[in-house]
Amino acid sequence: xxxxxxxxxVFLMLYHGPCINGGITxxxxxxxxxxxxxxxxxxxxxxxxxxxxPQQVHITQGDHVGRAVIVSWVTQDEPxxxxxxxxxxxxxxxxxxxxxxxxYKYYNYTSGFIHHCNIMxxxxxxxxxxxxxxxxxxxxxxFMTPPPVGPDVPYTFGLMGDLxxxxxxxxxxxxxxxxxxxxxxxxxxxxxxYADYYKFHDNSRWDSWGRFAxxxxxxxxxxxxxxxxxxxxxxxxxxxxxxxxxxxxYRVPYKASxxxxxxxxxxxxxxxxIIVLSSYSAFGMYTPQYQWLLEELPKVNRSETPWLxxxxxxxxYNSNSYHYMExxxxxxxxxxxxxxxxxxxxxxxxxxxxERSERVSNIAYNIVNGECSxxxxxxxxxxxxxxxxxxxxxxxxIMTEPQPKYSAYREASFGHATLEIKNRxxxxxxxxxxxxxxxxxxxxxxxxxxHWHPMDDSTSKTE
Numbered sequence: 001x002x003x004x005x006x007x008x009x010v011f012l013m014l015y016h017g018p019c020i021n022g023g024i025t026x027x028x029x030x031x032x033x034x035x036x037x038x039x040x041x042x043x044x045x046x047x048x049x050x051x052x053x054p055q056q057v058h059i060t061q062g063d064h065v066g067r068a069v070i071v072s073w074v075t076q077d078e079p080x081x082x083x084x085x086x087x088x089x090x091x092x093x094x095x096x097x098x099x100x101x102x103x104y105k106y107y108n109y110t111s112g113f114i115h116h117c118n119i120m121x122x123x124x125x126x127x128x129x130x131x132x133x134x135x136x137x138x139x140x141x142x143f144m145t146p147p148p149v150g151p152d153v154p155y156t157f158g159l160m161g162d163l164x165x166x167x168x169x170x171x172x173x174x175x176x177x178x179x180x181x182x183x184x185x186x187x188x189x190x191x192x193x194y195a196d197y198y199k200f201h202d203n204s205r206w207d208s209w210g211r212f213a214x215x216x217x218x219x220x221x222x223x224x225x226x227x228x229x230x231x232x233x234x235x236x237x238x239x240x241x242x243x244x245x246x247x248x249x250y251r252v253p254y255k256a257s258x259x260x261x262x263x264x265x266x267x268x269x270x271x272x273x274i275i276v277l278s279s280y281s282a283f284g285m286y287t288p289q290y291q292w293l294l295e296e297l298p299k300v301n302r303s304e305t306p307w308l309x310x311x312x313x314x315x316x317y318n319s320n321s322y323h324y325m326e327x328x329x330x331x332x333x334x335x336x337x338x339x340x341x342x343x344x345x346x347x348x349x350x351x352x353x354x355e356r357s358e359r360v361s362n363i364a365y366n367i368v369n370g371e372c373s374x375x376x377x378x379x380x381x382x383x384x385x386x387x388x389x390x391x392x393x394x395x396x397x398i399m400t401e402p403q404p405k406y407s408a409y410r411e412a413s414f415g416h417a418t419l420e421i422k423n424r425x426x427x428x429x430x431x432x433x434x435x436x437x438x439x440x441x442x443x444x445x446x447x448x449x450x451h452w453h454p455m456d457d458s459t460s461k462t463e
Contacts, residue, residue, distance in 0.1 A: 021223075023410075023460035024410070025411070035395075036167060038169075038344070042237075044210050044212045047076075048139060050136060050137030054208065057071070058072050059217065059220070060221045060222055060224060060252060061267050061269065064147040065267075068118055068253070069170070070116060070117070071099070071117045071251065072116045072117075073115050073132055074111075074249075077112075079113045081132075081134045082100060082101050083099075084099070084119060085131040086128050088123065089127040090126065095346075097118070099115060103248075106203045106232065106244060107237045108241060111203065111245075117211055125148070126145050127142060130142065130143070136182055143221070144220070146185070146269050149269075149304060151304060152271065153423045154270070154271075154420070155185075156182065157272070157421075158183025158185070159186070159192060160173075160186060160417075161188060161350075162229075162387035162389045163213070164191075164391025164393075165209050165387060166374060166391060166392050168414050169389055171390065171434045172390045172434055173213070177440060178438040181418045181420060186222040186223065187212065187223050187274065188218065188223060188224055188311075189225045189388075190228075192206075192209055192227075192246070193208075194209075194391050194392050195245070200234075200237055201237075203245055223267065223311070224276070225278075225311045226246055227350075228279075228313065228314075230280075231243060232246070240444030243263065244275075251305075252276075253277050258296070261281065263276075264277050264293070266274055268305050271306055272308075275297075277293070278313075284333065290407075298341070306424040306425075306452050307344050308341065308344050309344060310343055310348075311346075315327050316383055317385075318351055318355065319400045320384060320385075320399050320410070321396075321399065322396035327450060331362070336363045339363060339380050344450050345381055345419070345429075345447065346382070348385050348387070349385065349389075350387050352396040352411075353412045353413075355409070356407075356431070357384070357408055358382070358408045358459070359379075359380045359456075360376055360380055361375065362375070374404070378448060379454070382447065389416070390414040395413070395414070405460075408458070408459050411442065411443070413435065415432050415442070416432055417429065417430060417431040417432065423454035424449060424452045425448060426449070426453070428444070428448075430444035431444070
């Protein structure tokens with residue numbers, strides 16, 4: 001009898017082993033190839049024709065609710081005009097807004113003339129055309145404003161991170177553009193150009209990245225998060241001001257949410273409340289970022305914006321050997337707040353791979369109880385690492401074994417994701433690897449809202 005019981009216990013352990021360990025580690029193996037930046041003469045980096053033509057055009061939300069757009073661009077030869085001419089497609093009455101110009105120097109590099117213009121008091125859910133430049137050299141683009149903020153407003157976000165400007169980066173951006181599910185705005189979780197990969201942080205790679213991404217950034221807002229490759233902190237060459245190139249080139253509406261710094265801020269867009277945090281700025285107790293977030297989370301009205309989404313660069317839950325535990329200090333500081341306020345989703349980058357967690361928390365631990373393992377928590381967010389844009393540093397393909405219980409799906413591939421918010425209760429999420437056809441979903445899940453429909457939406461059989 002004892003032998004039979006022993007055999008039965010061993011059988012149960014073997015049978016349930018994969019479920020105990022966690023979710024799915026994808027069997028897909030991407031062909032190992034070195035990630036190489038595209039050369040400057042590549043067509044995706046081409047300069048627009050004409051003298052002093054506006055280039056590197058990008059837009060982002062310009063206020064807290066979506067009725068303003070910040071238009072940014074660069075003129076290389078001279079300042080030119082900082083005026084944007086814009087009009088709604090439905091009536092063609094033209095308006096003008098004038099912005100400001102800035103420049104900066106970084107070691108032996110001097111930037112072009114960087115323009116930022118905030119177009120305000122736009123109508124919701126309207127297609128606008130806008131024109132930049134003067135004389136014989138003008139360029140025209142368009143964008144759609146979001147619908148009015150409301151609890152059941154459908155909206156689709158694209159998601160990317162750690163993009164860079166390699167051949168794989170180009171595939172990622174093309175894959176996103178060709179996806180049948182059309183993103184209306186991009187939530188970008190940091191690490192743009194990887195200019196700091198080059199000697200003296202060659203800032204001409206900031207220019208080439210701006211021209212490369214323009215085909216998307218000029219037509220839909222990208223919501224910016226700063227990553228470690230935006231720091232550009234290099235005392236050895238006299239560059240001691242963190243984030244200098246990034247902050248000159250990319251503006252965000254941080255003052256609209258009461259933030260004192262552009263590296264952390266919030267916006268409302270349709271039925272979503274987006275909070276952007278800075279993993280590489282001080283966040284300890286009493287720091288400006290800490291104090292802002294402490295006051296910001298209680299302001300979120302889930303009857304108005306049901307979906308609470310947080311963007312950051314360094315992930316809190318990561319079972320990849322790369323950057324393992326780097327987000328731990330911020331997690332310890334802020335995770336209890338995320339659970340208390342029932343954050344729905346947290347997106348991060350930094351790790352050049354893909355991973356989705358279950359709803360877990362690790363907030364029970366204290367030095368007396370010793371409970372220091374993540375546990376299932378339906379008030380907790382799902383944590384998604386999407387630092388798989390295709391940059392020059394390549395894939396992070398070494399994962400910890402066994403797969404932890406909190407990890408629902410992980411794969412070392414390049415790709416992007418989409419989040420289709422349907423209403424206040426449901427949002428459909430899908431991740432697309434570059435190696436597949438445009439419509440193929442490598443990982444997908446229907447998320448339920450933590451405030452309005454806090455059902456168990458886990459995809460692993462973990463207990």
